[in-house]
C-alpha cells in the first residue's frame with residue numbers, strides 16, 4: 001500500500017497535489033512519501049521485533065539524507081557498500097553500531113574509516129579482503145568484527161544483472177570453500193569472527209530461493225560451530241521484491257515466516273538488509289511531456305525525464321507503471337504508446353507499446369515505484385543536470401535535493417593549463 005492516489009482526477013502524494021510541486025520545482029523531479037516509507041519500514045520490521053533482529057536498510061537503493069533520516073528516526077540501521085554511504089548513514093543519524101559494511105571491493109581507506117566509526121560488522125567476501133582488513137585493524141590497534149559472506153549457489157530467479165547468489169557471480173565465497181577462510185580469519189589478530197552473511201539477489205518474487213539459501217546457511221552455521229567457531233550473528237541479506245506491474249512478490253509476513261522457520265533456535269543476532277521493499281513504492285518520478293511525435297507505426301511520447309534519471313527500464317528492461325497526473329476524460333480511448341526520453345540512445349525508452357490514453361505536450365506523467373534504484377543510480381549523461389528530489393509529509397513538502405544548476409554542472413571540469 002502506498003500514499004500516491006487520485007483526488008478529483010488529480011494525482012496526489014499524501015495531501016499534496018503533484019501539479020503544485022511541479023509548478024514550484026519544475027520537472028522532472030522525484031517525490032517521496034514519508035507516510036509510505038514509514039509504513040513499509042514498520043510493516044517489515046514488525047515481523048522481527050519478537051526475535052530482536054536488526055533491520056539495516058540497504059542505502060544504495062536510495063541514499064538521500066531525508067530517506068535515511070526518516071528511517072533513522074524509526075530505529076533502522078544501515079547496510080552500506082562504500083565509505084560515502086557510511087558517511088551519509090551517520091550524517092542522517094544512524095548509529096555506527098547499527099551499520100553493516102558489505103561489498104566485494106572495500107579499500108584500505110574505507111576500512112580504516114569504518115573501523116574508526118566502530119561499525120557493527122564487516123561482511124567480508126574474500127581471503128585477500130580479510131588479510132587487508134586485518135592489517136588495517138592491527139595498524140589502528142582495533143579488532144574488526146566480521147561475518148563472511150557465503151555464496152549458497154541458489155538461483156534467485158530474478159534478472160541476471162541483479163542475481164548475486166550463484167557460483168558464477170563475483171559475490172561471496174562458495175560455502176564449500178568458506179571453512180578454510182574462517183580458519184584463516186580466526187588466526188588473525190585484528191579480526192573477530194562473529195558471523196555468517198548471505199545475500200542472493202534483488203527483486204526476488206518467489207520465496208523458494210530464500211528458503212534454499214537460508215537452509216544452506218543454517219547447515220553451514222552448525223558446521224562452523226562443530227569446528228569450534230562462535231557464531232553469534234547471521235545476516236540474511238535483502239532482496240525481497242515489490243509489485244512493479246504484473247508480478248506479485250511474497251509479502252513481508254510470509255518472507256518473515258520462512259526466515260524464522262529456517263533459523264529457529266539458532267541463537268544468533270539476525271540481521272536483515274532490505275532496500276527496495278522499504279523505498280521502492282515510497283517514491284515516484286514526475287516528468288512533463290515535451291512532444292508527441294507520431295510516426296507511421298508508433299506514437300512516441302517524448303518526456304523530459306530520461307534514462308540518466310531513471311535507468312531501470314533501459315538497464316534491466318524493468319517495468320514502471322505510468323500514470324497521468326491529471327486524469328484525462330474517460331471517453332479518451334487508450335492506444336499503444338512508446339514513452340521515451342530525450343537522450344541520444346535507442347535504449348532510452350521507459351515503456352514500449354504501452355496502452356495509455358495519449359497525452360499531449362505539457363501533460364505531466366508519474367512513473368510509479370521509482371523510489372529504489374532511481375535517483376541513486378542517476379547520472380548527468382548528455383550533460384543533463386541531476387533532477388530535484390522532494391519529500392512529502394502529510395500536507396507539507398520540502399525539496400530534499402535541489403535540482404543541479406548548469407553552473408554546478410560546468411564547474412566540475414577544468415581545462416588543462418597547456
Ligand SMILES: *Cc1c(COP(=O)(O)O)cnc(C)c1O
Pocket residue numbers: 058060061079102103199201202203237238239240273274275276277372
Ligand atoms: C543491494 C543489496 C541489498 C538490498 O537489496 P534489495 O533488493 O534492495 O533489498 C542488501 N544486501 C546487499 C549486500 C546488497 O548488495
